[in-house]
Amino acid sequence: MSAAVGQAPPPAAMPGADRIIEVVGVSRRFAKRLDFAGRILAKLGVPLRDEVVHAVDGVDLTIRRGEVVGLVGESGCGKSTLGRMVAGILPPSDGTILWKGRDRTALQGKEAREAVLQAQMIFQDPMSSLNPRLKVAEIIGEAPLYHGLTRRSGLAEYVDEQMRRAGLDPAFKARYPHQFSGGQRQRIGIARALAVQPEFLVCDESVAALDVSIQAQILNLFMRLRRELNLTYLFISHDLGVVEHLSDRVVIMYLGRVVEEAPTETVFARANHPYTQSLLASVPRIEARKKAFATVKGEIPSPLNPPSGCHFHPRCPHAFDRCRAEVPVLREVAPGHRSRCHLNDEPGRAGLAA
Amino acid sequence: MEPNVAATAAPPTLQVRNLRTHFLTRAGVVPAVDDVSFTVRRGKVLGLVGESGSGKTVTGFSVMRLVDEPGRIVGGEILFNGRDLVRAPEEEMRQLRGNRIAMIFQDPMMTLNPVLRIDTQMIETMQAHTKVSREDARQRARDTLGMVGIPSPDERLKAYPHQFSGGMRQRVAIAIALLHRPELIVADEPTTALDVTIQGQILAEVQKLAATTGTAIIWITHDLSVVAGLADDIAVMYAGRIAEYGSVEDVLDHPLHPYTVGLLGSVPSRNRRGEPLRQIPGMTPSLMNLPPGCPFQARCPRAADICRQDPPMAEILPAHEARCFRPHLAENEVAA
Numbered sequence: 001m002s003a004a005v006g007q008a009p010p011p012a013a014m015p016g017a018d019r020i021i022e023v024v025g026v027s028r029r030f031a032k033r034l035d036f037a038g039r040i041l042a043k044l045g046v047p048l049r050d051e052v053v054h055a056v057d058g059v060d061l062t063i064r065r066g067e068v069v070g071l072v073g074e075s076g077c078g079k080s081t082l083g084r085m086v087a088g089i090l091p092p093s094d095g096t097i098l099w100k101g102r103d104r105t106a107l108q109g110k111e112a113r114e115a116v117l118q119a120q121m122i123f124q125d126p127m128s129s130l131n132p133r134l135k136v137a138e139i140i141g142e143a144p145l146y147h148g149l150t151r152r153s154g155l156a157e158y159v160d161e162q163m164r165r166a167g168l169d170p171a172f173k174a175r176y177p178h179q180f181s182g183g184q185r186q187r188i189g190i191a192r193a194l195a196v197q198p199e200f201l202v203c204d205e206s207v208a209a210l211d212v213s214i215q216a217q218i219l220n221l222f223m224r225l226r227r228e229l230n231l232t233y234l235f236i237s238h239d240l241g242v243v244e245h246l247s248d249r250v251v252i253m254y255l256g257r258v259v260e261e262a263p264t265e266t267v268f269a270r271a272n273h274p275y276t277q278s279l280l281a282s283v284p285r286i287e288a289r290k291k292a293f294a295t296v297k298g299e300i301p302s303p304l305n306p307p308s309g310c311h312f313h314p315r316c317p318h319a320f321d322r323c324r325a326e327v328p329v330l331r332e333v334a335p336g337h338r339s340r341c342h343l344n345d346e347p348g349r350a351g352l353a354a
Numbered sequence: 355m356e357p358n359v360a361a362t363a364a365p366p367t368l369q370v371r372n373l374r375t376h377f378l379t380r381a382g383v384v385p386a387v388d389d390v391s392f393t394v395r396r397g398k399v400l401g402l403v404g405e406s407g408s409g410k411t412v413t414g415f416s417v418m419r420l421v422d423e424p425g426r427i428v429g430g431e432i433l434f435n436g437r438d439l440v441r442a443p444e445e446e447m448r449q450l451r452g453n454r455i456a457m458i459f460q461d462p463m464m465t466l467n468p469v470l471r472i473d474t475q476m477i478e479t480m481q482a483h484t485k486v487s488r489e490d491a492r493q494r495a496r497d498t499l500g501m502v503g504i505p506s507p508d509e510r511l512k513a514y515p516h517q518f519s520g521g522m523r524q525r526v527a528i529a530i531a532l533l534h535r536p537e538l539i540v541a542d543e544p545t546t547a548l549d550v551t552i553q554g555q556i557l558a559e560v561q562k563l564a565a566t567t568g569t570a571i572i573w574i575t576h577d578l579s580v581v582a583g584l585a586d587d588i589a590v591m592y593a594g595r596i597a598e599y600g601s602v603e604d605v606l607d608h609p610l611h612p613y614t615v616g617l618l619g620s621v622p623s624r625n626r627r628g629e630p631l632r633q634i635p636g637m638t639p640s641l642m643n644l645p646p647g648c649p650f651q652a653r654c655p656r657a658a659d660i661c662r663q664d665p666p667m668a669e670i671l672p673a674h675e676a677r678c679f680r681p682h683l684a685e686n687e688v689a690a
Contacts, residue, residue, distance in 0.1 A: 074549035075520075181637055182406075211405035211576060211638075216620030216631040223630060238549065241579075245622035245631070264627070282554035284579040286606060286621060293558040293583060296551040299519055 019101060020200050020232050021086055021119075023061040026095035028081050029054055053303045055081040057256035058095070060330070063200075068226065068233040070247030070264070072240060072279075076303050077253040080204055083236045087121040087202040117147060120193035124205035126185035130177040136163070136188055137173035144195045159195075165228075166191035167221055183214035190221065200232045207242060219246065240283050244268055249336075252276050255303055255311040258330055262337035272339035275312045310342065318343055365436035367538050367570035368394040368417065373430035373440075375409075375416045384641045386412040386425065388594040391667065392587075394538070394570040399560075401581030401602070402574045404591035405617075407638055410574045413591070414540045417572065418457050419447045434538065453483040456531035460543040462523040465530055466515040472499075472526055473511040479533050498529040502559055521552035528556070535567060542574045557584055578621060582606055590614050593649035594641055596667065600674035610670050610681035612654045648678070656680045 032051040034042060042048045056078040063069050063086075073079045084090035085097060088104060097104050099115045107115050123129040130139055141159045144150045150158040160170035166187040177185055186206065193201060203222070207215045219242065225231055237243050243250055243264075250267045252260045252275070260273040271277045278296040298315040301307055307314050313323040322342050330340040375387035387409045394400045404410040415421050417432055419439055432439040434455065439447065451457075459465060467475055476495035480486055486494070492511070499507035502525040515523055524544055531539055541560075545553040561584060564571055575581055581588055581602070588605040590598045590613065598611040609615045618624060619632035636653040645651065647662040654661065660679045667677045 074551065183637065212578070212617055213405060213620050213634040214637065216622075216633040219622065220630045220633055223628070240550070241622040245625060245627055279550060282550045284553075284557070284577070284583045285623060286579045286582045286618065287623075288579075288583050289602060293554045293561065296554065299521060299552065300549065 018065045019062055019098070020065045021061070021063040021234075022098040022101070023059055023082075023086060024096050024098065026056060026059050026082070026085060026092045026097060027054065028056040028078070028085060028090065029093045051304055054256050054306070055303065056085070056092075059253075059256075059258050061086075061251060061258070061261075063232060063234060065199075065232055066226075066230060067249060068235055068247045070243035070250040071234060071236045071253065072238065072243055072250060073253035074238060074279075074300055076255070076300055078256040078303075079236050079253050082253070083121070083202045083204050083234060086234055087119050088116055089121065113147070117143075117196045118198045119200045119202065120196065120198040121202045121204065122186075122189050122193050122206045124208050126182070126189040127177065129189060130185065130192075132177055135174050135176060136168075136180075139177070139188060140173075140191050140195050143192070144197075147196060149195075149197060162191045162195045165194065165225070167217070181214075183210055183217060186210065186218055187221070190218075190225075194225070194229070198231070200234075202234045202236070204236045205238070206235075208237065208239065215242075222246065240280065241285075252279070255301065255306050257311060257340065258338075259312065259341070260337075260339045261330070262334075262339075266334070266337050270337075272333050272337065272344070273312075273341050274316045274318055274343070278315075278317075310340070365433065366393050366395045367435060368572070369431075369433040369436075370413075370417065371431040371433065373413070373416060373432060374428045375412050375421055375425055376428045377425045379424055382642050385594050385644075386641060387416060389667070390430070390589075390591075390594075390596050392589050392596065392599060394572060394587075396537075396570055397564050397568040398587065399564050399571045399573055399585040401585030401588045402572055402591065403576065403578055403581055403588060403617075405576055405638060407593075407641070408591040409594040409641075410591050411542055414457070414542050414572060414574050417538075417540055418451060418455065419444075420451075420457075449483070452479060452531075453534045454536050455538045455540070456534070456536040458524075458528055458531050458539060458541040458544045460546055462520075462527035463515065465527040466523065468515050471512055471514055476511070476530060476533060479530055483534055494533065495529075498532050499526070501532065501563075502526075502529045503555060504529070521548050521556070524548060524556060525559075528559070532563070536569060539569055539571045540574070541571060543576070545580065546575065546577070553580075560584065578606070578617065579623075590617070593639060593644060595649065595677060596675075597650065597678070598674075598676045599667075600671075604671070604674040608671075608674075610674065610676040610683070611650075611678045612656050612680075612682065613650050614676075615682055616653075616655075656682075 030053045034048055034050055038048050059082055071079050085092050104115055137159050140162050141155050144158060145152065145155055159173060163170045163173060168184060168187050168191060177188060207218050210218060235243065235246055247264050250262060250264050251258055254275050260276045271280055282296060296315055309325050310323045310328050313319040328340045328342045330338050333339050333344055371391050373387055373390045377384040377386055390413055392400060402410045402413060416427055421427065427440050473492060473495060477488055477491040480491035480494060496507045496511060499510060504510055504522060504525050518526060545556050563569060573581065573585060585602055588602055589596045592613050598605055598609065598614045605614060609618060616634040620634060622631060625631050634653050639649055648665050651657040651661040658680060665677045665679050667675055669675050670681050
């Protein structure tokens with residue numbers, strides 16, 4: 001179980017056994033129902049309908065034990081919604097999520113409770129995810145006490161240990177969240193998540209709001225915890241530099257769909273999907289001086305009214321007729337490398353992958 | 355990069371000398387900007403880089419003379435084409451702002467009025483500074499929207515701010531800043547809230563703008579990699595002061611100040627994948643009770659006894675300044 005701590009995960013020897021999370025055909029829709037006046041107008045024949053957003057649209061994703069999977073995409077691509085479903089705090093509209101090979105909704109009693117505890121989430125803004133009226137010791141100690149992970153007599157010691165592990169001085173346990181800096185608050189969020197002894201963490205833009213020097217400290221903490229506690233991560237970020245540094249595998253989403261998935265080196269060296277390629281070209285890098293900033297034309301379309309066929313076709317430099325009509329499937333272009341692009345079926349276009 | 359070539363000719367667009375902006379609070383004096391000097395020439399982009407609380411935004415607001423009480427410019431000069439703005443009367447500043455000096459904010463809704471259509475706002479801005487007919491003003495507004503890459507500007511003029519996406523709203527705010535073809539733009543984190551592909555589009559427009567119109571730009575940001583691709587010069591701020599100042603190549607390729615070195619080291623792409631990032635220990639000090647001497651000494655790996663004295667800003671290498679007693683210098687170079 002702990003053979004490959006801190007290393008790239010071994011290839012799946014026994015299918016199912018080392019998979020901590022399997023997302024199968026999961027979708028999530030959010031509907032804005034018509035109000036009373038709208039319903040009356042609709043009855044009278046005015047063409048009004050409920051507005052439905054397909055935030056996540058038929059996603060398959062497997063995360064193996066000990067792996068760090070980076071989930072990348074721009075605003076509105078559904079990465080946070082997917083993260084919440086994977087963490088178990090938002091039910092999917094369609095599809096199933098398997099926790100260690102078993103459907104999470106089918107789990108009962110103790111097993112269900114354990115599955116919930118073992119997947120924890122760390123949010124972007126620690127100020128809005130920490131109760132401002134609770135002291136740090138209460139924030140961290142509440143859940144483990146309730147779930148019987150520690151006794152009341154040993155609680156103080158337990159909380160101290162959690163704080164030390166997240167790089168906080170236990171002397172500050174009687175303070176309130178507003179008395180800490182942004183980086184320290186994020187450490188409180190991490191200590192709270194770890195206090196229930198999870199195996200799997202979903203980090204949703206957890207370092208996006210931090211200054212570079214503090215961001216480095218928190219990223220180092222995540223990597224150290226991964227080694228020490230054998231954690232598995234789904235690391236959601238819009239920052240490709242952070243994802244490249246941390247992840248074993250990268251999944252790229254665009255408007256609710258996964259467009260590409262591959263080991264990290266492959267994505268950054270040989271991106272297959274035109275969206276991934278343009279995303280990588282847009283990222284400013286310190287090494288690039290007086291750069292001609294690559295411009296992807298157009299804007300991210302509204303998820304209320306996504307384009308037909310491949311969602312990326314209006315912005316894609318290689319789009320052809322089929323892209324407008326038919327949704328491409330996510331299929332393997334090399335071992336472990338999947339891409340959702342019609343160009344891979346075009347024999348003359350083989351050079352695109354290079 | 356270019357030493358005092360242009361010094362003899364026309365004055366640079368903006369020259370800030372020993373600027374001090376302090377906040378006189380009940381709890382004490384906060385030296386948010388302390389002895390800051392830099393120069394921006396025509397068509398050049400200066401990247402003003404720093405972490406939260408380093409004073410980069412207050413520097414930008416000081417140049418606009420937009421610092422509110424209890425903040426006050428307590429010393430120094432802000433020379434705009436040779437004219438000192440610190441001592442300029444308020445009416446003169448009102449004439450300059452939005453006309454010859456413009457500001458772009460992180461949140462475009464700071465610029466835009468949510469209840470007015472874009473055309474109303476743009477025409478109003480035009481007519482505030484120049485005698486121009488509504489029709490001509492509308493024409494200019496239309497052209498400017500087109501220039502910043504807004505498709506079908508004629509239709510979009512009739513829209514309200516909420517009908518635009520975040521990236522498009524920022525373009526509108528930039529268009530409003532450009533209406534009077536300003537000589538200087540102060541841009542405060544304008545692409546920070548935007549997605550990478552949209553940020554790339556806006557940075558490309560800004561580059562084109564500086565090159566074609568000769569507008570001088572101060573680009574305030576926390577993101578070193580944006581500045582690397584965009585700016586000509588960089589000033590790195592720490593605790594209200596400029597720690598290091600020079601051309602992009604000098605500062606990023608041969609950083610002198612240990613803070614710049616630490617900042618560059620903590621960028622993930624500069625580290626080997628999966629290995630611990632080089633981090634700067636500790637956190638930024640409170641400006642209210644800075645230790646005497648260099649404000650970075652407590653976090654600095656090179657700190658020595660001398661650092662308890664105040665380091666002066668010094669030209670350690672040609673056209674490359676740092677405020678440090680013990681700068682990083684290559685072995686073959688001799689300290690000045």
